[in-house]
Amino acid sequence: MVQTKNEEKGIAGCLAALDDFDEVIVVDSNSTDRTAELAKEAGATVINFTWNGKFPQKKQWQLTEIETRNEWLLMLDADEFPTPELARELRAIAEDPAESRVAFDLPVAYHFAGMGLRHGHSVxxxxxxxxxxxxxxxxxxxxxxxxxxxxxxxxPEPRGPVGRTTAKLVHHDLDPVRTWFDRHNRYSDWEAFIRMDPRTRENVRGSKSSQGRRFDRVPLKPLVFFLYSYVLRRGFLDGRAGFDYALALSVYYWQIGLKVRELQRGRAEAAAPAVSGAAAAASVPARSGEADHA
Known part of the structure; x- marks a missing residue:
């Protein structure tokens, strides 16, 4: 199941990697380019999704509203596709009648700015x-x-045990690298607002992996992440691409921290006039005669 919106550049490659799957569904969000047309030409079933601004959002809607003849779903973005090894591994899982796990985490082979990464931070x-x-x-x-x-x-939260595949899912975005920065600028807005709301932050923390929950509490995140990705996880072995990726994500964490401080400063400034006004009112001496009527 592939979710799309204006993905004509990458949809053909994604669907080509799914050629051996017996059912391919593209859930398209009113694309204005040739995404839906290309998907149909590739033999996929295309279902349109129009969001009503409420929950459920697109992924949960796919899980509850789309009928399929398969028990297992591979949920992808248009810039992702399984390697042949992963496709075979997933088929074996789906065909095993003794399989008791209800979800699988797929290691991601990530491309950044057109370059494949083999080392450094991975998800x-x-x-x-x-x-x-x-x-x-x-x-x-x-x-x-x-x-x-x-x-x-x-x-997604599973109701049962979770496994992890050996083979990898490829993430290869064909758009210019500026779109990566555009997205992560928006993501950093989200993260900053989340960190300013303790209840929301706790909800989000509960949905993360144990690794994500630990990193959420780490101080000096930009520096720590760069050292983790580029040095400890040997991102330097990917050459300039490894440096660029480690630095880009470090800047992302710096953005979050900077935006949090801006929000904190804004809240403090908004609260200051009320406090100052109350203090000033308390310090004004009563006019003659007012004390007698208090």
Whole structure:
């Protein structure tokens, strides 16, 4: 199941990697380019999605509203595709009658600015889900600035054990690198507002992996992340691409911290006039005769 919106540049490559899958569904959000047309030409079933501005958002809507003949769903973005090894591994999982796990985390082979990364920071994406046993829970993020039809980056919650594949999911965005910075500027807005709201932050923290929860508490995140990705995880072995990626994500964490401080300063300035006004009123001496009527 592939979710799209104006993805004509990458949809053909994504669907070509799914050629051996017996059912391919593209969930398109009113694309104005040739995404839906190209998907149909590739043999996919195209279902349109129009968001009503409420929960569920697009991923949860796919889990609950789209009928499919398969028990297992591979949920992808148009810039992702399984390697042949991953496709075979997923098929074996789906065909195993003794399989008791209800979801699988897929290690991601990431490309940044057109370059493949083999080292440094890496992520897993919980994308292979047994129908009816996973949920993108509503963790109350729709009030965040710029939040749209797709859930923020958090994992679906399983009702059962979770596995992890050996083979990898490829993430290869064909858009210019400026779009990466555009997205992460928006993501940093979300993160800053989340950190200013203790209840929302706790909801988000509960949806993260144990690694994500630990990193959420780390001080000096930009520096710590760069050292972790580029040095400890040997991102330097990817050459300039490894340096660029580690630095770009470090700047992302710096953006979050800077925006949090801006929000904190704004709140303090908004509260200051009320406090100052009350103090000034208290310090004004009563006019003659007013004390007698108090």
């Amino acid at each position: 897993v994406k919980r994308s292979f889900l047994r129908r009816g046993l996973n949920e993108f829970r509503n963790i109350d993020l729709l009030h965040l600035p710029g939040m749209g039809e797709v859930e923020a980056h958090y994992q």
